[in-house]
Amino acid sequence: MTTNSHTCRFWSxxxxxxxxxxxxxxxxxxxFLAFPIGYSLYLSLCRWDLISPSPxxxxxxxxxxxxTEDPRFWLSLKVTGLYALGSVPLCxxxxxxxxxxxxxxxxxxxxxxxxxxxxxxxxxxxVAVLWVGLLNPDFGMINQALRILFGWFNLPxxxxxxxxxxxxxxxxxxxxxxLWGVGPGALVFLAGLxxxxxxxxxxxxxxxxxxxxxxxxxxxPLLTPMILFNLIIGIIGSLQVFTQxxxxxxxxxxxxxxxxxxxxxxKAFLDFxxxxxxxxxxxxxxxxxxxxxxVLRSSRMWVHYGGEDNG
Amino acid sequence: xxxxxxxxxxxxxxxxxxxxxxFLWMVLVSLKPSHSSLIxxxxxxxxxxxxxxxxxxxxxxxxxxxxxxLYGWNTTKVTLLGxxxxxxxxxxxxxxxxRLNFVGRGPLFILILSTMMLPAQVxxxxxxxxxRTFGWIDTLKPLIVPAFFGSPFAxxxxxxxxxxIPGSLDEAATIDGASRFQIYWRIILPLAKPxxxxxxxxxxxxxxxxFMGPLIYLxxxxxxxxxxGLASFQGQYSTDWNLMMAASxxxxxPCLLFFFLGQRFFVSSIVLSGLRG
Numbered sequence: 395m396t397t398n399s400h401t402c403r404f405w406s407x408x409x410x411x412x413x414x415x416x417x418x419x420x421x422x423x424x425x426f427l428a429f430p431i432g433y434s435l436y437l438s439l440c441r442w443d444l445i446s447p448s449p450x451x452x453x454x455x456x457x458x459x460x461x462t463e464d465p466r467f468w469l470s471l472k473v474t475g476l477y478a479l480g481s482v483p484l485c486x487x488x489x490x491x492x493x494x495x496x497x498x499x500x501x502x503x504x505x506x507x508x509x510x511x512x513x514x515x516x517x518x519x520x521v522a523v524l525w526v527g528l529l530n531p532d533f534g535m536i537n538q539a540l541r542i543l544f545g546w547f548n549l550p551x552x553x554x555x556x557x558x559x560x561x562x563x564x565x566x567x568x569x570x571x572x573l574w575g576v577g578p579g580a581l582v583f584l585a586g587l588x589x590x591x592x593x594x595x596x597x598x599x600x601x602x603x604x605x606x607x608x609x610x611x612x613x614x615p616l617l618t619p620m621i622l623f624n625l626i627i628g629i630i631g632s633l634q635v636f637t638q639x640x641x642x643x644x645x646x647x648x649x650x651x652x653x654x655x656x657x658x659x660x661k662a663f664l665d666f667x668x669x670x671x672x673x674x675x676x677x678x679x680x681x682x683x684x685x686x687x688x689v690l691r692s693s694r695m696w697v698h699y700g701g702e703d704n705g
Numbered sequence: 706x707x708x709x710x711x712x713x714x715x716x717x718x719x720x721x722x723x724x725x726x727x728f729l730w731m732v733l734v735s736l737k738p739s740h741s742s743l744i745x746x747x748x749x750x751x752x753x754x755x756x757x758x759x760x761x762x763x764x765x766x767x768x769x770x771x772x773x774x775l776y777g778w779n780t781t782k783v784t785l786l787g788x789x790x791x792x793x794x795x796x797x798x799x800x801x802x803x804r805l806n807f808v809g810r811g812p813l814f815i816l817i818l819s820t821m822m823l824p825a826q827v828x829x830x831x832x833x834x835x836x837r838t839f840g841w842i843d844t845l846k847p848l849i850v851p852a853f854f855g856s857p858f859a860x861x862x863x864x865x866x867x868x869x870i871p872g873s874l875d876e877a878a879t880i881d882g883a884s885r886f887q888i889y890w891r892i893i894l895p896l897a898k899p900x901x902x903x904x905x906x907x908x909x910x911x912x913x914x915x916f917m918g919p920l921i922y923l924x925x926x927x928x929x930x931x932x933x934g935l936a937s938f939q940g941q942y943s944t945d946w947n948l949m950m951a952a953s954x955x956x957x958x959p960c961l962l963f964f965f966l967g968q969r970f971f972v973s974s975i976v977l978s979g980l981r982g
Contacts, residue, residue, distance in 0.1 A: 404808050411885050412807035418794040419817070422854020427820060430831035437830060444834070495717045508968065509721045512728075515964045518914030519932040520953040523939050524731055527946055533743035535730050574727065634824055637916045641936050658826050663921065668830045675826040682824060 438673035443666040456673035467674070469649055470657040471681075473565065474633055477653065480569040482628035486621060489576045493583030494609075507584075511577035522641040525571045529557040536570070558643050561650040568638050568651060579624045586620040587613070618697040622689070629685050633678065654678055722749075735950035736760055743946060760947065767938075767948035768955060775927060776934035783848045783930060784912040790852035791859055791908045792901060798855045799863025800889045804875060814864075821857045825917070833921055847922045848915070848930075852908075859904045866900035867893055902967055910960060931956045 413420075438456055440449035460467045496507055513521075528535045537554050544551060557567040594612050603611070639645050639656040646652075658678065662671035729748035736759040737743065747753055768774065801807070802814055836847040870893060878888045894901070919933040929937070935956055942948055 408805055409807045412801045412805040412810075415797050415801035415805070415885075415889075416813070418853065419798045419855045419860070422794075422851065423820075425835075426832065426851050426854065427823075427828065430828035430835065431823070433831040433834070434827050444830075492720065495713055495720065498713060500714065506717050506721055508965075509724055512961065512964070513724060515910065515960050516914075516957040517910070518916050519935045519939075520914075520956040523935060523949055523953045524727060526939070526943075527734065527950065528727055528730065530743075533746060535726060535746075538747070574724070630822075630824075634826070640916070640920075641939065655824075655826055658829070659917070659920075662830050662833075668834075672827075672830050675824065675829065678824055679827050683822070686822070 434672045434675065437669050438676050440669040442668045444662075444668045445666065449669060452669070456670050457677075459670070460673060460677070466649065466652065466657060470652045470654045473650070473652050474635070474654040477565055477569060477635060478629060478632040480566065481572040481632050482625065484569065485572060485576050485579055485628055486624050488573055489579035489624060490583050490617070490621075492576060492580040493587055496580065496584050497587045507581070510580060513574045514577040517575070518637055519641055521571075521574075522637055525567075525574075525638075526558065526642050529567045529571070531556045531559060536567075559647060561647050564643055564647060564650045568635075568642070571638065572632070579628070582620050582624055583617060586617045590616050615698045618693075619699060622693050622697050626686055626689055629689065630682055633682055633685075731950045731954055734946050735763055735948075735954055737763075737947045739763075739945065739947060741947075763947045763951045764955065767945075767951040770942070770948065771934060771938050772926070773931070773934060773952065773955070776929050776931045779845060779928060780913060780930040780932070783845050783915075784909060786849045787852040787912040788905050788908045790849065790854075791856050792904055794853050794855040795859035795904065796863045796894060796897070796901070797889065799860045800867055800893060802860070802864040803867035804872070804888075804893075805885075817857045817860055829917075829921065836922065842922060843924045843928055844922075845928065848912075848918050852912075856908075859908065862900055862904055863897070866897055870896055906963060906967055909963060913960060 437449060439451060439453055441452050441455070442449035492510060496503065496510070529537075531537055531554060534557070536557070540554055541551065544554065555563040555567070557563050590613060595608055598608050598612060634655050635653045636655040636659065639651050639653040640659070643651040645656050645660070654674070655678070658671050658674045661667045661674060726748060730746065733746055733748045733753060734743060737746070738757075738760050798817075802810065832847070833842075836842060839846075841847050841850075874892055874896075875888050878892055883891070914932060915930070916932045916936065919930045920936075923929055923933060926934075926937075935952055938952055939949055
């Protein structure tokens with residue numbers, strides 16, 4: 395038996411075994427992915443309340459309605475976009491700063507890494523409930539801290555943000571909350587920092603470059619692959635936020651936190667508009683796809699892969 | 706060599722205190738008497754932990770006010786069976802990609818990875834209809850059964866890890882007459898403990914904390930998971946902060962516990978896969 399033969403024929407024993415090993419995936423793929431994708435595409439062209447016997451084909455009416463007559467569609471897009479615009483860059487910057495701090499050798503560094511990672515381990519409803527408390531305008535930890543700050547600057551206490559109770563501050567509150575989960579992103583940057591060779595730094599130091607210039611011209615370019623990674627993961631994650639909206643604000647106040655996925659869920663399982671919800675889901679897919687591809691495409695201009703080109 | 710300045714350490718310490726504050730606040734609030742004012746709660750003041758009597762009773766109360774033990778049992782079933790299914794199926798599939806030559810290996814692997822791109826909302830309604838046809842609505846099955854068909858991220862992790870195990874082991878076993886499945890089960894899997902722990906941990910986090918799945922598929926309270934039970938508890942007792950924080954802490958506790966226990970195993974893989982969490 396030759397294991398490295400490149401001619402593998404379809405009816406060979408090895409091929410048969412491989413497909414046997416893969417059979418769970420094939421089954422799952424067709425049952426839970428391929429079929430639902432096709433059905434969802436079809437449903438997006440239908441009107442259906444999930445109860446009547448069969449969907450009614452209406453062509454592109456759902457998409458037409460969405461684009462021309464549904465202000466909540468545009469609103470939920472805007473809310474989700476604003477959240478992503480606020481949360482993703484902030485998280486990347488904080489993660490980068492954190493990684494710079496964590497990149498050192500001294501006793502107890504492991505403990506610090508654990509502490510910063512910890513909030514990312516807990517997620518979902520329990521964290522949402524906790525943050526409803528932390529963001530409470532009266533006794534929440536956030537406003538307690540702000541109250542001290544306001545006192546220093548003689549600002550009136552009434553101007554403290556009302557967070558989840560305020561149309562203006564609800565979304566910033568949730569963006570602030572997302573910063574608590576910055577640990578995994580920081581570890582990605584940390585891995586990047588630790589793989590940077592020392593020589594360019596030393597050479598630049600001899601040439602008299604200060605710490606700021608060295609960071610800007612050596613460290614930052616070498617971290618661009620990690621920025622790209624965190625950017626894509628961040629975009630995909632922030633466009634699919636659901637639990638915060640459902641548990642903490644119910645989409646309010648006055649739709650100020652009507653996240654796109656929350657709107658899809660409401661359409662499907664509150665309003666029983668299965669067709670419309672499916673159409674919305676496909677719009678989400680397209681938005682994620684286009685943004686991801688755009689970021690990847692642009693990365694050629696700003697991501698530097700070390701190793702090959704500095705030989 | 707890189708040395709850390711005093712300033713760096715001070716900033717790290719301050720940041721760590723900020724990151725820990727929500728947890729400590731939560732513990733302190735969970736131990737407050739009912740309807741006490743929370744306006745001055747400060748977890749960094751030692752006096753607040755010692756002066757007033759701490760109501761440990763809140764934990765028993767919050768967990769019995771609604772059937773949290775039952776929610777916990779349901780969540781345990783969903784989580785454990787889900788992990789079992791995901792680990793078994795994904796490792797088997799990952800093994801095939803790491804070790805076997807077959808028609809379409811490259812394209813199939815890319816297909817598996819690209820399925821990660823698809824947001825779950827696209828298949829949400831059709832899956833609901835599919836499981837309704839099976840008669841699985843308001844049962845735990847929709848939350849468990851799909852795990853047995855492999856998950857793309859786990860397949861990827863297993864495949865990468867298996868590739869680092871020397872192929873000579875497989876060849877020696879083949880000469881000794883072992884079948885492919887025996888090689889996978891007896892030789893490769895026992896050597897893959899770090900990746901097994903990593904996949905199991907991420908699978909645990911995802912399943913334990915899953916909210917949208919239970920929200921869509923479960924309707925009777927006797928089938929609720931902890932996430933779902935906690936959400937409805939919050940809707941009903943939204944002014945009983947001590948009870949809410951106690952219940953939330955209990956739901957979080959296993960995640961924190963497993964993270965501390967398994968840290969060594971998965972800190973490096975977390976770096977590789979920083980996305981989860």
